[in-house]
Amino acid sequence: MTLLFALFLIAHGLIHLLGVAKAFRWADLPQLTQPVSVLFGAMWLAAALLFLGAAASLFVWPRGWWAIGMAAIVVSTIAVVPSWADAKVGAFANVVALVGVLLGFLAQGPTSLQAAFERDVDRRLSSHAPGGAISEADLQPLPPPVRRYLRASGVVGQPRVRNFHARMHGRFRNGRDARWMPFNAEQYNFVDAPARFFLMHASQTFVPFQGYHRYAGSSASMLVKVAALVPVVDVSGDEMTRAETVTLFNDMCVMAPATLIEPTIAWQAVDDRTVRATFSNAGHTVRAELVFNEAGELTNFWSDDRRQVSPDSGTLVAARWSTPLGHSRTFGSYRLASSGEARWHEPAGEYAYIELEIDEIRYNLASR
Numbered sequence: 001m002t003l004l005f006a007l008f009l010i011a012h013g014l015i016h017l018l019g020v021a022k023a024f025r026w027a028d029l030p031q032l033t034q035p036v037s038v039l040f041g042a043m044w045l046a047a048a049l050l051f052l053g054a055a056a057s058l059f060v061w062p063r064g065w066w067a068i069g070m071a072a073i074v075v076s077t078i079a080v081v082p083s084w085a086d087a088k089v090g091a092f093a094n095v096v097a098l099v100g101v102l103l104g105f106l107a108q109g110p111t112s113l114q115a116a117f118e119r120d121v122d123r124r125l126s127s128h129a130p131g132g133a134i135s136e137a138d139l140q141p142l143p144p145p146v147r148r149y150l151r152a153s154g155v156v157g158q159p160r161v162r163n164f165h166a167r168m169h170g171r172f173r174n175g176r177d178a179r180w181m182p183f184n185a186e187q188y189n190f191v192d193a194p195a196r197f198f199l200m201h202a203s204q205t206f207v208p209f210q211g212y213h214r215y216a217g218s219s220a221s222m223l224v225k226v227a228a229l230v231p232v233v234d235v236s237g238d239e240m241t242r243a244e245t246v247t248l249f250n251d252m253c254v255m256a257p258a259t260l261i262e263p264t265i266a267w268q269a270v271d272d273r274t275v276r277a278t279f280s281n282a283g284h285t286v287r288a289e290l291v292f293n294e295a296g297e298l299t300n301f302w303s304d305d306r307r308q309v310s311p312d313s314g315t316l317v318a319a320r321w322s323t324p325l326g327h328s329r330t331f332g333s334y335r336l337a338s339s340g341e342a343r344w345h346e347p348a349g350e351y352a353y354i355e356l357e358i359d360e361i362r363y364n365l366a367s368r
Contacts, residue, residue, distance in 0.1 A: 013051030131160030170356030
């Protein structure tokens with residue numbers, strides 16, 4: 001969708017060059033019956049450049065492209081007034097561009113979920129403090145399957161993880177029979193004073209969605225908007241915080257195994273490839289089971305303490321949650337799972353509602 005809109009802006013910008021050619025007599029354009037002065041020709045040129053700049057900024061400056069787009073629309077509208085009989089179709093194109101710019105402002109502007117996400121992250125990153133290296137002695141209190149996992153992941157000799165940032169893409173759906181929607185997402189997790197900020201962008205039939213999961217202190221919330229304007233899910237409260245505590249622990253297990261030495265986790269070995277864990281934070285204690293393969297890699301995580309958001313009512317209902325993992329690859333100094341699913345286990349059977357690929361993970365950041 002972004003690419004299509006960028007192509008529209010490029011085409012609309014290039015059409016403005018006809019007015020420039022008419023004003024400076026670069027070409028004979030009988031289809032333009034109204035004269036164009038040099039001054040207004042310069043405005044047609046400025047509008048063309050602004051539209052082209054807005055198209056490029058969709059990719060290189062997504063947080064502020066809408067400001068360039070709005071400037072392009074204003075200049076273009078003023079430029080076509082003396083040539084209205086010839087340029088009224090272009091004025092309609094300006095209306096289409098204006099709709100896109102307004103959506104861009106809602107999705108990326110100072111009142112957007114994107115801006116709220118970045119403000120939350122920046123406040124936490126400003127207090128970043130690096131940690132010392134992890135040694136074999138740090139692994140000794142852990143059950144054998146977890147020790148093997150940490151060694152296989154490459155955490156020994158690496159700094160303790162205080163925060164991490166991940167980018168991912170994939171598809172998700174709101175229910176067993178719902179249509180899949182492509183998405184891309186990024187998140188920041190913090191270990192000291194645990195927090196998790198997760199922002200997702202998705203679309204269905206050219207309609208954009210934004211979702212922001214915010215977990216900080218002793219509270220969590222999830223807000224999802226259609227077209228960055230209409231809230232369709234707005235959940236918070238004690239059950240939501242408990243659910244996000246499970247998600248926070250899952251992130252630690254999958255994307256930052258170096259954090260599994262934290263004293264907030266209690267371990268119990270089940271067998272040579274399975275362990276149970278209890279994770280506590282901000283007054284919430286959740287339980288999960290982790291499963292490993294022969295190579296020491298984490299292959300699954302499940303918990304009964306994470307609630308499912310009902311697609312019809314937006315309420316939270318009990319259901320087992322699991323995250324089976326796929327192949328592994330290297331992220332910096334670590335070897336971790338790079339693909340996986342999130343699954344709900346309902347009375348009618350289990351199903352995947354998210355399928356994703358992790359594109360990037362960075363650790364111990366001081367700024368975005």
